[in-house]
Amino acid sequence: MISFDPTENSTRARDFYRRVALERMRPHSRRYDEDEHALPTEWVEFYWNEGRKGAPGNLGGETDGFVQVCIQAEELCFGDAGLYLRMPTAALGGSAVSAAGTQEQKDRFLRPFRESPHPIWGAMAITEASAGSDSAAIQTTARFDEASDEWILNGTKIFCTAGEGASQIEGGFVVVWATVDKTLGRGGIKSFVVPARTPGMKLVGLEKKLGIRASDTATLVFEDCRVPSANLLGGKPKASLKTEPGRAGDKGFKGAMATFDASRPIVAAMAVGVGRAALDFLIEELERQGVKIHFDSAPRAQTALERDVLEMIAELQAARLLTWRAASMMNRGKPNSLEASMAKAKAGLVVTKITQKAVELLGPPGYSKKLLVEKWMRDAKINDIYEGTQQINQLIVARRILEYSSSQLR
């Protein structure tokens, strides 16, 4: 039944995370934007000890499922998107394990995130210097060593979010995409779980970025980095590994890509959170300066300012609803890759525009570092790029609506 009514549970969670956003994140926003590679200790400790528990009294009762996950992501990114990405969680690496891992792998890699005495991180390493959106062009190799029953990884990964924590702190892990056979193209790409501090995995650098500076974006080098065969996501009888390495990993490339159907709505929700931070602030500030936004004014008698703000509100809500729809399809167990890409494409673009417009409409203070609006503008832009650029998501949508394969529409 079509309904826009959140469950009591998710309303409580929303209020809880909104308070966390305002009380635990915002006060540190500017500091960790400026001190780019510092660990935001207060936030990390708070999240590990308190934040993970979720909303008080949250156990039991009906939830909004994946929509609720989106609502939480929106609230926390309404707080600070950079700090959100620095949270000690399994993050995208966890999504990959959940989507493509065996039960044994889920237990082995995800349990520490419940039981570790100290904060730990997960991450996913896909991008390389010459393989971004075209992840099938990955050059990192995985070679199976029968003698030791291990995979040997070689290559360099860039733009690995949370890559510092995930590669350095005992208990965490990095999911690495590598090819077992370049002649197989996409079919040869598998994902491997590399536990933190595995010899051969080296953290060689952290990016300096336009925004989300509190987030550690790492370059990781793999030099004869060995992981047990049981760390190939999806697993496969060892017998076939030597003769048919391309068939290893139950879900392979498609399984890995399925991670994105689940993660894109969350990323879209994160985007909406950043956009809302700027928009809410803009509306409050305009009101403080004597401009109230009316929803019942004559359309052609509105001021340019009022018209802009109304459009920003509508666009943000449009992005939010596309996001919730993609997530609610997961609740119903329906395939959602079209809807997830629609949400991601719309949200990334909308919040990029909204935050840029907010800087404009606030005048000089909007451009000033005295306020956080300029930071939100910088933070917002990444949403139009990572987890599939605007253009990649347009391509996915286009293929679906035209019923074209990836070879028919390149």
Place this chain on the structure above:
Amino acid sequence: MIDFEPTEEQALIRDTVGEFAKSEIRPRARESDEAGKIPADVLLRAHELGLIANGLPEAFGGGGERSALTGALIAEELAFGDLSLALAILAPGLLAYAVADFGTEAQKQRLLPALIASPSALGTIALQEPRFDSDPYRPRTEARRTENGWQLDGAKCLVPWPDSVAHVLVLASEGQSLAGFLVPRDAAGLRATPESYLGIRALATAELTLEGVRVPADARLGGPTGGHLRALVARGRVGLAALAVGVARAAFELARDYAKERHAFGAPIATKQAIAFKLADMAIEIDAARLLVWEAAWRLDQGADATREATLAIQQVRRVALEVSDGAVQVFGGHGYIREYLPEMLLRNARGFACFEALTLV
């Protein structure tokens, strides 16, 4: 719980109306536009579906199943067929819904049975005004108290005006509040002039001038003190916005299908990213706009104030319908500009949402 799946019953209604739109409305769209006339047989068959009656009170012969959300699903499907025909098909609801929502018991008894039974619209609604700043909440048309009723002065335009109309609900400012008055078609001082617009050509509309039009006390919708019609505007916007989604979807689907058939440089133009991405953007914008419309409709069904949601929805859909229909003309190229194909008509129709402010269609 937040969810986006229509109920089984809603899906059935949507599919039935969608099938009707495809097989009965769309094939008549072009001829109606060219002739400037609504084909009467289509109206009769639509009446048999009972789309309007279903949402009106049982006590007066309706089905008692009023839902703005279901209404929005219906409106989108009908407009997917054709906007002029959709408006004509839904026109019997214009006055009927307003009376059902805001009328006194006596007004309902007097008007609703006939409005519900008739296949053609016996009533209509006059809201838009021929000014750049036409304001649905604060019309320039004024209602002043007289000794035994009201006097109305002002001008209205874009009033759906089929021959069958006997009453028009005129929205007017009564001091600071928005009120509606039932005016007989032949009232002294009321003059109706037929209009001709860029789009929705098949639909008969009129410009009304009201000069010292006097109506009795019981002509005020909702009685002497009731009937504050602000809520009518939100409902009226939701119906229009749903129609606009239907127009946009019609344009998108035509463009998508054409792009897959039309070859250039040895391949369908849909295989070029310049076209494919344009189509992707259209699809995204249409879905987003539809969800905004649903949210506003859902709020109405909760009995909540939907001013904000309805305003956001109509404003967004107004833009999307225009952009998508313009995009469809562009995808068709020269063929989009000639009247042998539908995109040029959809573009003309879509621009109409710039003028329509609120019509009680759901």
